[in-house]
Amino acid sequence: MSSLFPTYQRFDIHVEEAQGTKLIDNKGNEYLDFISGIAVCNVGHRHPDVQKAVEEQLNKVWHVSNLFHQSIQEDVAGKLVEHSNGDAVFFCNSGAEANEAAIKLARKYTQKHKIITFTKSFHGRTFATMTATGQAKIHDGFGPLVNEFVYVPYNDEEALKQEMDDSVAAIMVEVIQGEGGVVPGTEAFLLTIQELCKKHEALFIVDEVQTGIGRTGKPFAYQHFNVSPDIITAAKGLGSGMPVGAMIGKGYLKDAFGPGTHGTTFGGNPIALASAKATLNIIFNEAFLAEVTEKSLYFTNALKNSIADYSFVTDVRGKGFMIGIECGEHQSALLAAMREKGLLALGAGPHVVRLLPPLTVTKEELDQAIHIIEEAFSQTKITS
Template identity: 70%
Template sequence: MTHLFPTYQRFDIEIKEASGTVVTDSQGNTYLDFISGIAVCNLGHRHPAVQKSIEEQLQKVWHLSNLFPLSLQEEVASQLVKHSSGDAVFFCNSGAEANEAAIKMARKYTNKQKIITFKQSFHGRTFATMSATGQEKIQAGFGPLLPEFIYLPYNDMKALQEAMDDSVAAIMVEVIQGEGGVVPAEAAFLQEIQNLCKQSDTLFIVDEVQTGIGRTGKAFAYQHHNLSPDIITAAKGLGSGLPVGAMIGKAKLIDTFGPGSHGTTFGGNPISLASAKATLAIIFDDVFLQDVEKKGSYFIHKLEKVVEGYAFVTAIRGNGLMIGMECGEQQALIIEKLREKGLLTLPAGPTVVRLLPPLTVTYEEIDDALSIMKEVLEEVALPV
């Protein structure tokens, strides 16, 4: 009997050890981990430089609270600002908390309440972020949601233009919908969001919780599209597995969050920030990011070749090392068979297999994963 609430559908393996791209279960079986803690372990498991930074901080101080200044916060914030369109950072513990802060910021700064988000989006599971999420299955059973959220079809320019007016506080969008099926936004759609926000004194919020910190080959995915959002939210890959999130905002927003307006006990914790500092030092390097783009292009190109001839695979989508394979009702069976053969993947919605390898994955590991995928697709295609 378990003493845990059954909130997760767990795989039937327990991971006992992990290093780089390889994890080992309690039975001694090894797997290529193309989940990466759901785009968290962007440098693979237990990267030596990150582990060293954490161990050094463990010998100094673990926690003080935000009553005291912490130079680590300034150091990590400066890296996030340097590599984004923002000017100031609020540290928290998760992506949901970062999005919660963004929602509060938008309403307080604009003195407006209406926020536009998009169908099949995912922004978190707190009441505000659940209300922002455009998926009924996330919201079901919890009673009245936070009001004034409008859900529009993703990539629908006409619907966006018709819904937009001066009463909108913010438009909140994912550059690639992760939980919604690894669906990229069209460049023109994102540009129109930015244009409409500028015209209506509306904040442009980009949720980069899954796509940020190098996942697509840029520091943040919006940078593929020449955008300048007012607020960027980040988490997952920021701490290499330690809990840390960040809301990054432009200078005009700074006075909105004065003392007492928002806060968190654990946000910006020294241990988490030590991990983030070491993580960003590696990922926010032009050569590293270019390598991620090359690996992503290689993976997608090779995967498109692998899936040729399998009618149940209808699309390969994504950018960098965030890739989705649309495979309909075969999704669950494919994920199960991949796991049995030593490749860990996860779903994105009911029909997509999501591939999120560490950004440090080698070409040899990509080839090994492709070989396993080809075997599984062949098995699934064979008549029973």
């Protein structure tokens, strides 16, 4: 009998080792990992540069708290500011914490309370971020939620305009909805959010927890569009598996988050930030990101061609290496068949297969994945 709370539905795989794009289980089976820890291991498992940085930091200092200056915090914050439109960074431990900080900052700065998010969004599982999440299944059973959150249909500009007024503190949005089905936002929709926020003196918050840190071929996914958010949240890919999150904000927000307004014991931990610094040194490189764009286009086009004839596939969408295959009720069977053949993927909502390979994946591994997907889909076609 397990001593763990049964909060997760786990695959029947016991991971023993991981390196690059590969996982090995306790039976010696090898898998291509196109989950990447749910978009966490963007430079693959145990990247040598990241591992070296963490090992070096282990021999210096592990933890001193945020009562002390730590130069590595300035180093990583500088990297995030350099490659975004932000000016200041708050470090925490996860995406939920980063979004929690964004919500608090928005309310503190604007002195307003209402926050608009979108149906099928996902922003975390703390009470505020769970409330911000526009999915009833995340809310069920927890009693009263945080007041003054409103949900609007995603990509619906008119519905958003009807809901927006001067009482709104912020609009929080994912540029691509991850858990909601790998659904990209349109440029018109994102521009409407920006315009409404300016008109009504609200903050524009972009949740880049899953889409950020090179996942879409740019440092942050909002950079594919002509928008400039007030706050950006990041986590997942930031630390290559070490627990770290960040809220990045524009300079005029600094005074609203002065001493005593917010804090965290472990946020900005030097070991986590050593991992983050090494990760960003790899990813925030023009040649690396250009290669991500080139490889992801190759993969997406080849994938579309390989499964085009299956009637149950209604869409292949996403950006960069965040890809969703809309496949209806066949999702669970397809995921199981892919696992059986050595490819790990996960769902996004009830009808979408989600592919999140490490950004360091090779073309040979992409071809191998397409072959496995095609085989899995072919078997599903036979049995459907």
